[in-house]
Amino acid sequence: MKIKLKKLAKWSGISIISAVLLFFLLDLIFPLKADVEYAPVIMAKDGTVLHAYITKDQQWRMKARLDEITPQLREAILFKEDKHFYHHYGVNPLAVGRAVINNIFHLRRTSGASTITMQVARMLDRKPRNYWNKCVEMFRAIQLEKDYSKEEILQLYLNLVPYGSNIQGVKAASILYFNKTPDQLSLAELTALSIIPNRPNYLVIGKDNDRIIAERNKWLHRFEAAHLFPETVIQDALQEPLTASRHAAPDGMQQFSWRMRNVYPAATEIHTTIDPAVQKKAEDITTNYSKTLNLQGVYNAAVFIVDNQTHQVLAYIGSPDFEDSFHQGQVDGVRAVRSPGSALKPLLYGLAFDNGINTPKTIIADVPVNFKGYAPENYDLAFHGNVTVEDALRQSLNIPAVKTLNDLSVKTFTESLVKCGFASIWHDRKKMGLSMILGGCGVRLDEMTNLYSCFANNGEYNALQWTVPDSVWHDKKIIRCLPEGTKIISPASTYMLTKILSELHRPDLPNLFDHAGNIPRIAWKTGTSYGRKDGWSIGYNKRYTIGVWTGNFSGAGVAGLSGAGTATPLLFQLFNSIDHNASNEWVQPPQDVAFRLVCARTGMLPNDFCNEQVTDLYIPGVSKNEVCNHMKEVWISADSKFSYCTSCLPVNGYITKLMPNISPEMAVYNTVHHIPYEKIPPHNPSCTRTFEGQAPMINSLQNEMTYLIIDKGQQQLQLSCATANDVQTVYWYINDQFFGSCRSNDKLFFAPADPKVKISCTDDKGRTSNIQIKVKFM
The missing domain is CATH 1.20.5 (Single alpha-helices involved in coiled-coils or other helix-helix interfaces)
Structure with missing residues (x-):
C-alpha cells in the first residue's frame, strides 16, 4: 500500500x-496579447468627460481607472459574477467540476464555470463557444493571472464587458446611459449595469427599462440576503426609478478637445485643467453676447481664461458656435494667428521702464515722425503734442509707442516675446520692424493671455498648465521658452503698468457699458488691428487673466469693430460672472519701486525753474536722473529784437528772461497747428560764434533712401526741417553748393540732377545736419 x-x-x-x-x-x-484600444477621452479638472472619440473599430470603449471602481461596484460585480475571484488562479476547479457533472447528468449546459478572469480572456479573443475554446480560455486565464494583478484583471473586465450595440465597458455605459462616470453611480444604477452584460440584446436601457428594474430588484434582494450592503441603502435602491436611455457621446469643446488630442495622440484619457463651472459660464455669456455682435457684422469670438496662481487653463472657447459653418465656426480662434493691434504696448513700456528709457510721467512728443520712410499715425489720425507715457498707454497712442520701440530696439522687444512662447514671432523675428508694436506681427490669443498673466504675477513668466496634476505642455512650434518663474519685467514695472491699466478715465472704456458700478476691478488693455479686422481686450486681476478676441475668421473688416467697443464689454461680463467679488488689494508697490517729484512739463527731475511738479514712480538705479531743461535763461536786447550769447553779450543794455526751450519737432508741430508759443529772438547778427545744441532735423527726406524720379528736370523733391525755437533762418546746400535760404518753418523744392545727392541744412546758429539720398531716374 x-x-x-x-x-x-x-x-x-x-x-x-x-x-x-x-x-x-x-x-x-x-x-498573451492583452492590447486593448480605448476611446480617447478628454476630461475636465473634476473628472467630467468633455469629449470622447470612438475607437478605430467603431466601439465606445472607455478606460475606467482603478479609482473609478468604487467598493459598491466591486462588491456587486464580484458577488454576481465570481464570488471566489480573489481565491483562485484564473480557473475555479469547483465551478468546473460542478459544471461538468451538471452537463453530464442533464446532457446539456445548465451552468457555466467561467470566472471573471476567463471572461476577460474570452473578451480579449472572441471565438465560438465550444469545449476546445473553453480550454483555451482556461489557459489564457492562467496567463492573465500570471501577468496581471487581480485589480488589473477586474479593471480589464469592467472595461471590456458588453452593454449592447457598440458600447463596451462600464465607463462607456455609465456615461452614455446615465451621463455619469462610474464612481458617481448609485447602487441601483450600478446594479442595473451589472445585469445587462449577461443579456445585452434582451435588456436594453431605454427600451426594456421595466425588465431591467425587475431583474435589478431580484439581485438587490440577493444582496440584501447576503448582507452585502446596508439595508437602508438597498431599500432606497429598490425604490429608485430607472429613466436612463442612450445618449450621444460627449462632444463639447470641439476645438480644445481636438487640440489636446493632437498634443497627446497616444493618450486614452487626457485629464485637463478645464473648470466646468467657469467654462459653462464663459460659454453662455460668449454665446449670448455674440448674438448681439452678429447684428454688427461680427460673427466670431474667442475666449481664453487662465488661473494666475496655478497657471492652469480654466476655460477655452475657440468660437461661439462650432456648427456655424457659414461663418467658419470650426476655426479655433484661440490658436488663430491674428494681428494684435495695440495689445503688445504694455510689454513694450514695461521693458522701457526696466531699461531706464522712461517712467510713467516722462513726456513724449506725439507729433509726425518718419523712420526711414515709415510714418506711423494714431488711431484717430490726430496728433496730441506732448503727452506722458501713462497717457500714451491709456490712450493707446501709436507714435509714442513707435518712438519707445525705436529707443528700446526691435531686437530686444522681439527676444522678450520669443522667450514668452510667441511661436509666430519666433518664425518671423528677422522680418520684424517698428510696425510690429502697432499690430504688424502675428500672435495667438493663448499667447497674449499668458503674457498678461505675467503682469499679474509681478512680471514672472510661467508656462500654461493644460493637464493635471503636474504635466506641463509647450506648443511644438515654440523653439525656446524661459525657465519656469523667470522674470520678464521687474515687479516695479508691472506695478507701474497695473496702475496705468487699471485707471478708468481712458478712451477704451466702452461708451455704452450699462453702469459704472458694473466695471470689474481689473487692469486691461485693448487692441484693434488695421482695417478693423481684430478686436482684442485682455484683462487681469489677482486671480484670473481673461483674453477676448472678436472679429471674423474670414478676415473681413467691420467698420464698427474695435477692442473697446466689441471685445471689452464681453471681457467685463466674464469678470463680473466668474470673479465679481475681486478686490484690488494685490496692487501694492513692491520694494524695487520708489516715488519722486518731477517736472510736469518734461517728467525730468525739477530744477529751479520748474514751478509745476508731480509725483512719479521710478526704479532707483535704473531710471534716468536727467534734470529738466524745458526753460532756460536768455539774454535779449532791450527792444527784444535780438538774443545774445556769452561771446557777444554787451556790458549793459540787455535783459535776462526765462524762456521755453522747445524741441525742434515741437516747434514745427506748434507752427503747423497754429499753437502760439514764445520764441527766442534771433541771435545777434554781429556774432560769428558757432553754437552747440540741436542742429536742424531734415524731415522731408530720409537718409540712405532711394527716390524714384519719372520726369527728370521737372519732378521736384521737398526740403523742410525742424529746428530749435531760437532759429529764424535756415540755409540749404545741394552737393555742397548753396541752394537757397528760407524761414525755419518754410519749404523749398529742388529738381535732382544726379543719382547721388548730398543735402545739407544749416541754421542761423551755424549748426548743420547732412543726409545722403539716391535718385533713380525712369
Whole structure:
C-alpha cells in the first residue's frame, strides 16, 4: 500500500511538473496579447468627460481607472459574477467540476464555470463557444493571472464587458446611459449595469427599462440576503426609478478637445485643467453676447481664461458656435494667428521702464515722425503734442509707442516675446520692424493671455498648465521658452503698468457699458488691428487673466469693430460672472519701486525753474536722473529784437528772461497747428560764434533712401526741417553748393540732377545736419 502511495505521489509530482513546464512552454509559444484600444477621452479638472472619440473599430470603449471602481461596484460585480475571484488562479476547479457533472447528468449546459478572469480572456479573443475554446480560455486565464494583478484583471473586465450595440465597458455605459462616470453611480444604477452584460440584446436601457428594474430588484434582494450592503441603502435602491436611455457621446469643446488630442495622440484619457463651472459660464455669456455682435457684422469670438496662481487653463472657447459653418465656426480662434493691434504696448513700456528709457510721467512728443520712410499715425489720425507715457498707454497712442520701440530696439522687444512662447514671432523675428508694436506681427490669443498673466504675477513668466496634476505642455512650434518663474519685467514695472491699466478715465472704456458700478476691478488693455479686422481686450486681476478676441475668421473688416467697443464689454461680463467679488488689494508697490517729484512739463527731475511738479514712480538705479531743461535763461536786447550769447553779450543794455526751450519737432508741430508759443529772438547778427545744441532735423527726406524720379528736370523733391525755437533762418546746400535760404518753418523744392545727392541744412546758429539720398531716374 505504501509503495502504491509513493508511486502515486511520484507520478502526481511528475504530472504537476510536466503540466507546469508545458504551460510555460505554451506561454512562450503562444504569448498573451492583452492590447486593448480605448476611446480617447478628454476630461475636465473634476473628472467630467468633455469629449470622447470612438475607437478605430467603431466601439465606445472607455478606460475606467482603478479609482473609478468604487467598493459598491466591486462588491456587486464580484458577488454576481465570481464570488471566489480573489481565491483562485484564473480557473475555479469547483465551478468546473460542478459544471461538468451538471452537463453530464442533464446532457446539456445548465451552468457555466467561467470566472471573471476567463471572461476577460474570452473578451480579449472572441471565438465560438465550444469545449476546445473553453480550454483555451482556461489557459489564457492562467496567463492573465500570471501577468496581471487581480485589480488589473477586474479593471480589464469592467472595461471590456458588453452593454449592447457598440458600447463596451462600464465607463462607456455609465456615461452614455446615465451621463455619469462610474464612481458617481448609485447602487441601483450600478446594479442595473451589472445585469445587462449577461443579456445585452434582451435588456436594453431605454427600451426594456421595466425588465431591467425587475431583474435589478431580484439581485438587490440577493444582496440584501447576503448582507452585502446596508439595508437602508438597498431599500432606497429598490425604490429608485430607472429613466436612463442612450445618449450621444460627449462632444463639447470641439476645438480644445481636438487640440489636446493632437498634443497627446497616444493618450486614452487626457485629464485637463478645464473648470466646468467657469467654462459653462464663459460659454453662455460668449454665446449670448455674440448674438448681439452678429447684428454688427461680427460673427466670431474667442475666449481664453487662465488661473494666475496655478497657471492652469480654466476655460477655452475657440468660437461661439462650432456648427456655424457659414461663418467658419470650426476655426479655433484661440490658436488663430491674428494681428494684435495695440495689445503688445504694455510689454513694450514695461521693458522701457526696466531699461531706464522712461517712467510713467516722462513726456513724449506725439507729433509726425518718419523712420526711414515709415510714418506711423494714431488711431484717430490726430496728433496730441506732448503727452506722458501713462497717457500714451491709456490712450493707446501709436507714435509714442513707435518712438519707445525705436529707443528700446526691435531686437530686444522681439527676444522678450520669443522667450514668452510667441511661436509666430519666433518664425518671423528677422522680418520684424517698428510696425510690429502697432499690430504688424502675428500672435495667438493663448499667447497674449499668458503674457498678461505675467503682469499679474509681478512680471514672472510661467508656462500654461493644460493637464493635471503636474504635466506641463509647450506648443511644438515654440523653439525656446524661459525657465519656469523667470522674470520678464521687474515687479516695479508691472506695478507701474497695473496702475496705468487699471485707471478708468481712458478712451477704451466702452461708451455704452450699462453702469459704472458694473466695471470689474481689473487692469486691461485693448487692441484693434488695421482695417478693423481684430478686436482684442485682455484683462487681469489677482486671480484670473481673461483674453477676448472678436472679429471674423474670414478676415473681413467691420467698420464698427474695435477692442473697446466689441471685445471689452464681453471681457467685463466674464469678470463680473466668474470673479465679481475681486478686490484690488494685490496692487501694492513692491520694494524695487520708489516715488519722486518731477517736472510736469518734461517728467525730468525739477530744477529751479520748474514751478509745476508731480509725483512719479521710478526704479532707483535704473531710471534716468536727467534734470529738466524745458526753460532756460536768455539774454535779449532791450527792444527784444535780438538774443545774445556769452561771446557777444554787451556790458549793459540787455535783459535776462526765462524762456521755453522747445524741441525742434515741437516747434514745427506748434507752427503747423497754429499753437502760439514764445520764441527766442534771433541771435545777434554781429556774432560769428558757432553754437552747440540741436542742429536742424531734415524731415522731408530720409537718409540712405532711394527716390524714384519719372520726369527728370521737372519732378521736384521737398526740403523742410525742424529746428530749435531760437532759429529764424535756415540755409540749404545741394552737393555742397548753396541752394537757397528760407524761414525755419518754410519749404523749398529742388529738381535732382544726379543719382547721388548730398543735402545739407544749416541754421542761423551755424549748426548743420547732412543726409545722403539716391535718385533713380525712369
